Amino acid sequence: MPSVAIRAQDFSHYFGTKQTLKKINLDVAENKILGIIGPAGSGKSTFLRALNRLNDLVPDSRVEGTLLVEGVDVYSADTSVAELRRRLGMVFAIPVPLPRSIYENVAFGARMAGLKDKSALTEIVIDSLKKTALWEEVSDRLHSSALKLSGGQQQRLCIARTLALKPRFILLDEPTSGLDPISTMKIEETLRQLKKDYTIILVTNNTKQAARVADRTAFFLNGDLIEVDETVRVFSAPSDQRTNDYISGRFG
Amino acid sequence: MTIAVLFFIIFFILKKGLPVLSFKFLTTNPGEMGKTGGIFSTIIGTIALTVTAVLIAAPLGIGSAIYLTEYTRENWVTRVIRFGAECLAGIPSIIFGLFGFILFVTKLKFGWSILSGSLTLAFMILPTLIRTSEEAIRAVPYVYREVSYSLGSTKWQTVTKVVLPSAMPGIVTGIILSVGRSIGETASVIFTAGSALRLPTSIFSSSRTMSVHFYILAREGISMSNAYGTAAILILAILAVNLVTYAIMHRFMRKYC
Numbered sequence: 395m396p397s398v399a400i401r402a403q404d405f406s407h408y409f410g411t412k413q414t415l416k417k418i419n420l421d422v423a424e425n426k427i428l429g430i431i432g433p434a435g436s437g438k439s440t441f442l443r444a445l446n447r448l449n450d451l452v453p454d455s456r457v458e459g460t461l462l463v464e465g466v467d468v469y470s471a472d473t474s475v476a477e478l479r480r481r482l483g484m485v486f487a488i489p490v491p492l493p494r495s496i497y498e499n500v501a502f503g504a505r506m507a508g509l510k511d512k513s514a515l516t517e518i519v520i521d522s523l524k525k526t527a528l529w530e531e532v533s534d535r536l537h538s539s540a541l542k543l544s545g546g547q548q549q550r551l552c553i554a555r556t557l558a559l560k561p562r563f564i565l566l567d568e569p570t571s572g573l574d575p576i577s578t579m580k581i582e583e584t585l586r587q588l589k590k591d592y593t594i595i596l597v598t599n600n601t602k603q604a605a606r607v608a609d610r611t612a613f614f615l616n617g618d619l620i621e622v623d624e625t626v627r628v629f630s631a632p633s634d635q636r637t638n639d640y641i642s643g644r645f646g
Numbered sequence: 647m648t649i650a651v652l653f654f655i656i657f658f659i660l661k662k663g664l665p666v667l668s669f670k671f672l673t674t675n676p677g678e679m680g681k682t683g684g685i686f687s688t689i690i691g692t693i694a695l696t697v698t699a700v701l702i703a704a705p706l707g708i709g710s711a712i713y714l715t716e717y718t719r720e721n722w723v724t725r726v727i728r729f730g731a732e733c734l735a736g737i738p739s740i741i742f743g744l745f746g747f748i749l750f751v752t753k754l755k756f757g758w759s760i761l762s763g764s765l766t767l768a769f770m771i772l773p774t775l776i777r778t779s780e781e782a783i784r785a786v787p788y789v790y791r792e793v794s795y796s797l798g799s800t801k802w803q804t805v806t807k808v809v810l811p812s813a814m815p816g817i818v819t820g821i822i823l824s825v826g827r828s829i830g831e832t833a834s835v836i837f838t839a840g841s842a843l844r845l846p847t848s849i850f851s852s853s854r855t856m857s858v859h860f861y862i863l864a865r866e867g868i869s870m871s872n873a874y875g876t877a878a879i880l881i882l883a884i885l886a887v888n889l890v891t892y893a894i895m896h897r898f899m900r901k902y903c
Contacts, residue, residue: 448796453719480798490789493812503797506807559798 399424399593404459407444414440416617427594429608431601436614438597442565446482447475483556487568489548491540496532499540499551503559522554526584546577566596582607601641605629613637656881663878666871676843680859681869685876687845691853694846695839696828698764704821707775715783716805735773742770743837751838758852763839767831771824782816783809815895822891826884832857856880
């Protein structure tokens with residue numbers, strides 16, 4: 395049994411009076427891909443954003459229970475939020491390159507963390523771009539605007555930008571929802587490569603994507619964790635009727 | 647219709663003013679109260695007053711806009727601030743002049759000076775600066791902030807490295823509008839910066855701006871041709887400021903957007 399990297403214990407989340415996560419108990423294993431599936435509004439993105447405390451940006455956001463990342467309580471008072479977010483890198487649904495050059499996008503996190511040495515920055519940028527197989531495509535135009543890349547390239551750039559943080563985890567929030575099948579395939583291939591070095595949580599609207607890349611799959615519905623198991627089991631013999639209904643396309 | 651009026655005004659002023667213009671007109675100081683000589687000191691006065699006013703008002707205006715958008719939630723305090731700014735924008739400039747005269751010129755004893763004039767102008771352009779900056783900052787996509795935070799930035803880093811650079815085109819537009827207004831402002835400046843024709847030597851010197859010079863030349867019937875010459879320079883200056891800004895913004899946008 396691989397070691398547990400993230401553990402949620404009776405973890406609940408509220409926006410104002412609305413409960414968006416209901417006493418979630420979930421373990422995420424190290425160096426595996428956990429897929430999270432579920433219909434819109436089921437709390438899967440909220441769970442992801444609870445991990446790196448991005449929900450904190452929303453006023454009236456509140457949590458109960460505990461959330462441990464490598465044994466440390468995410469919501470304890472002496473957790474450095476900036477440091478936490480560097481440890482749990484996040485990739486968003488639509489690729490959002492900042493309006494700067496490719497180089498500056500990838501170097502952004504390291505710069506914000508206070509790294510000024512040029513050669514060290516360049517090394518991080520090249521290394522991160524290589525990991526996402528983007529290096530060959532952009533090596534000759536690192537200093538042109540990131541907004542000129544295609545959608546799929548932009549999303550791989552966003553993954554590279556996240557890797558440049560040297561995180562332990564990668565949180566992906568429906569990373570391919572806006573991309574064509576070929577770009578999607580490239581991203582999925584990248585994720586399989588990255589599994590060796592990172593623990594990955596992949597939230598997806600596309601159940602087939604979870605089936606393709608996730609080692610374990612969790613099914614969320616209306617803020618409840620319905621079930622979590624080996625992906626093969628979830629898709630071949632789900633233990634809950636609702637999971638079965640969802641993956642066979644009866645609702646959602 | 648607006649275009650027609652615009653062209654009529656420009657055409658009329660230039661037709662009357664251009665014959666007077668020469669290199670000498672621009673580079674010599676006025677003589678005999680403006681009857682002879684050029685307008686050099688008033689050009690310098692205008693630039694000094696405008697630059698100082700913008701230097702005072704821009705940090706205040708942008709700072710207020712950042713506070714209103716990034717550091718507070720919408721509540722009665724922000725509504726009062728915004729309402730105050732709107733009211734400030736509606737006050738006639740002559741009232742500002744009177745206010746500046748009483749506060750800066752007499753009470754604080756700055757006298758008729760560039761300092762008094764630019765402080766008064768700063769108050770006048772503040773509402774525009776706040777509103778345009780606020781709109782520009784609000785127009786920055788919310789996801790940019792999320793991305794910045796998710797990459798481990800602090801709030802201050804997010805505001806200064808991500809939000810402000812993206813809002814810069816809008817903020818600069820607001821500053822240019824303010825520059826245009828400052829250059830053309832007459833009523834409040836007569837009361838606060840005075841109308842000395844000497845070349846200003848410090849921010850405590852009294853100085854005459856181009857628009858004040860134009861007003862006095864025309865009002866006192868000193869020299870209509872020199873008045874139109876001054877007006878032509880005024881219009882050309884404002885046009886140039888707008889064009890240059892447009893060009894800079896255009897290049898900036900093409901580079902990264």
